[in-house]
Amino acid sequence: MSTAQATKNCITLKGSAQIIVEYLKYGINSILFQRGIYPAEDFDNTQQYGLTILMSKDPKIQTFLQNVLSQTEEWLSKNMINKISMVITNAHTKEVLECWDFKMQAEMGDGDTSDPTKLTATKELSRIQNEIRDVMRQISATVSYLPLLDCICTFDVMIHTLQNTELPAKWDETGAIIIQNSQAVQLRSFSTGLHKVDTVVNYKMTS
C-alpha cells in the first residue's frame, strides 16, 4: 500500500521530458505569434496552463516542430541535452536576429537516487504548470521591449547535446550562432524536479 501511495505523484525522467517538450511546443508557437514572424491568420487559439495560447496552423511548421520535439524528448529523457535554442533569422540575409535559449539543468529529484536512470521527483504537476504559466506570460510580455522584426523571418531549432550523441537520420551538425551586438534577458525559470529550465532571450540591439 505504501508503495502505491508513493508513486501517486511521481515524475520520472520520461515524464519530465514530456512536460518540458510540451512547454517547448507551446513556448515556440507563442514566440512565433507574439513576435509576428508568421501572419496572425495562421494561428489558432488553444487553452493551456490557464492561458490562451496561439498555435500555428501551418502544416509545415507543425511537422517541423513535431519532428524536432519528438527527438528532443528522447534525448531529454536520457539527459543528453544542455540547451535548446530557437533561432530567428532574416530569411533573405540569413542574419541571426534573435535567439531564445532554453537551458536544461539536470536535477536529482527527491526520490530514490540509487539508480540514475530511475530518478523520480514528487513535485505536483499543477505547481509545475503554474511555474510554466508565469514563464509563458513573460514571453508574451517581451513584445514591449524586444525590437521589431521588420523583415521576412524564419526560425530554426538547434539542440546542444553531449559530444557522444549519435547523429540520427535527417539531422545535421551545425555551428554555434552569434548575434552581433546582442543583449540577453533572462526570464523566469521552472523546474520539474528533474530538470530545471531557464528561458533566456538574446536579441540584437538596434543602435
Add this chain to the structure above:
Amino acid sequence: MSQFNFVSDLQNALIMDGETRGPPPRWKKKLEASLNGSASTTRSVLSVSYNTSFSGVQAPAKTPGKSSEGKAKKSTTTPTKTPGGGDRFIPNRAATNFELAHFLVNKESDEENEKATSSNSNESNVQASAHKGERQKLISEVAQIGDSKGGRILCYQNKAPAAPETHTNPLKVVYSIKTPISTKSGSRYIPTTSERILDAPDFINDYYLNLMDWSADNIVAVALGSCVYLWNAQSGNIEQLAEFEEGDYAGSLSWIQEGQILAIGNSTGAVELWDCAKVKRLRVMDGHSARVGSLAWNSFLVSSGSRDGTIVHHDVRSREHKLSSLAGHTQEVCGLKWSTDFKYLASGGNDNLVNVWSAASSGVGTASDPLHKFSDHQAAVRALAWCPWQPSTLASGGGTADRCIKFWNVNNGTLMKSVDSKSQVCSLLFSRHYRELISAHGFANNQLTIWKYPTMVKQADLTGHTSRVLQMAMSPDGSTVISAGADETLRLWNCFAPDPLAAKKSVSNSKVKQSVFRQSIR
C-alpha cells in the same frame, strides 16, 4: 588557503566584469571619436588593422570550432558595429563561466576525497554514478563555452518555412508612428477636436490606476499626485477634497450612482468614503494588503480590486463592511465594472484574465468561483464596459501586447467579436445616445476612437493628447466625454451630443467656426 585566494581572485574578476558592462571604456570612446572625426581614408585604414587583429587574436581563442560560414559572416560586417578595437585583446569575461569552472574544480577534488575516505566503496560508486551524468553535462557545458567541439549542436534537416513574402509584421503598427488612418465618415457630425482642455499637473501615469470619475451631480473627481480635486463642470469651480500624506496617493476614484459620495481607494489598501457636499470623510474600510486600483459601486455595495489580486465587496451601511472576498486573479486587478443591470461584475487583471462574477453568489459572503473566466487577451485588461442596451454584452480591451477590443456574451460565456485596435486600449465607454462606443488608446496616436457597434466600423479619431489616454468618463447627460491623458491634461470632447441634426440645421457653420476659434486660443 590557496583556495580562498582563488575565490577572491575570482570575485575580483567578476566585479571587473560588472564594470565593463557599463558605459564604454575611455579608449573605446576615443577610438569612436577619432573614427568619426577623421576623414574616410584614415577610417578605412584603421578598420583594416582592427579587423586583422580581431580575427587573428580573438577568434581562435574564443571559438576555434566555429564553422567557416560564421567566420565569413564576421569579416563582412563593418567593424564600427562590433565592440572593441585598437591593438588590444580584451577577453570576453561574460562568456567565461568562472563560477561553474570553480565549482567543477572543487567538486572533482571533493569527490576524490569522498572516495578515499568512504569505507563503503559500493555507496560511493553509486553516488559517483548518480553524479556522473550531471557532471558530464556540466563539463561539456564548460567545454562548449570555450570550445564548441565539446558538445554537438544538432538541427533538423528539413527547415521550417519562411514567412510568406507578402507578410508584414503586425507589430509594426505598435512601433511605427503614422498619421491617423482615415476614418469612414458616419451619418453624423463628430467634432474631432476637444472642446476644452484642463490642466492636470502630477496626474499619475500608471496603467493600473483609475484616477477620474464624473458624478451624476456633474462633478468630476480627479486625483493629481497625492491630492483629490473636484471640478464642478457646471460652474467651473475647483475644490480640493483630500490630501494624502507623503508617499501615499489615491489609486482609484468612483462616485456612487446618486452622486454625493465618492469612494477613494488608496495606496495603503483602504477604501475611504467621502461626502463631497460637506468635504468630510465618512469612513475608512480596510480589507486589502496592497493598493486599491479599481472600484465599482452597486447601490450600497462598493467593490474594490487591489494589487493583491483580490476583489472585496464592502457593504457601506454596516459595521462589518466586508461581505466577501473574491480571489480570481493572481495579479493586480486594474479594471472593475458592474453591469448596467447590476447582475454581473466584470474584473480585469494584470494576469490577462477577464472574470465575470454573478451578483447573486458574490453578495452572500462566500468566496466563489467566477461565472466566466476569459483568458483570450494577451496583455493586462484594464478597459471594461457594459453595453447599456444589451445588458449581457461586455466589452474588454487589452494592453500593448494585445491591442484587441473583445465583446463577450456573459449569458453563455462566448466571444462574440474581436477587433484589433492597433494600439493599447486604456478605457472603453458605450454611448447612451448612439449605438456607438469610444475607446481610449496609447502609442502611437494617443487618440480616442469612436466605433459603430456592432459593426465596429471606425467613425472618428479624436486626437489631441500628446501622451497615452489613461482614463475616460462620461457626463451625466451622456453628451460629453472627459479624457485624462499622461500628458497631464484633461480634455472634454462633445462627441455624443444628443441632437446633431437640429444643431446642424440651425447654426452649423457659425458654431463649428466658433469652436475651432476657441480651440486655437489655447
